[in-house]
Amino acid sequence: MVGRRKRRRKIIVRKRTLPKVFTCPKCGARSVVVKIRTGPSGRVAHVMCGHCGLSADIPISPIHKEVDAYCKFADMVYAGEL
Numbered sequence: 093m094v095g096r097r098k099r100r101r102k103i104i105v106r107k108r109t110l111p112k113v114f115t116c117p118k119c120g121a122r123s124v125v126v127k128i129r130t131g132p133s134g135r136v137a138h139v140m141c142g143h144c145g146l147s148a149d150i151p152i153s154p155i156h157k158e159v160d161a162y163c164k165f166a167d168m169v170y171a172g173e174l
């Protein structure tokens with residue numbers, strides 16, 4: 093083993109912030125955005141794909157975040173509800 097040097101590559105890991113853009117379960121583009129609004133009937137997440145236009149309003153509970161709404165959205169797509 094000659095000449096094997098360990099090179100330190102600087103990899104910038106940014107995991108502190110949750111992703112706000114998700115992959116579309118329908119078209120596969122990374123252009124799904126989630127916007128959470130608080131209305132009179134509770135919190136509603138508006139999930140929309142900027143690529144294929146697939147969108148849904150998903151009621152969520154106060155503990156849920158964007159990613160949870162996206163998971164529900166993806167489930168609905170896979171279940172054929174959207």
Ligand SMILES: [Zn+2]
Binds near residue numbers: 117119146
């Ligand atoms: Zn899409």
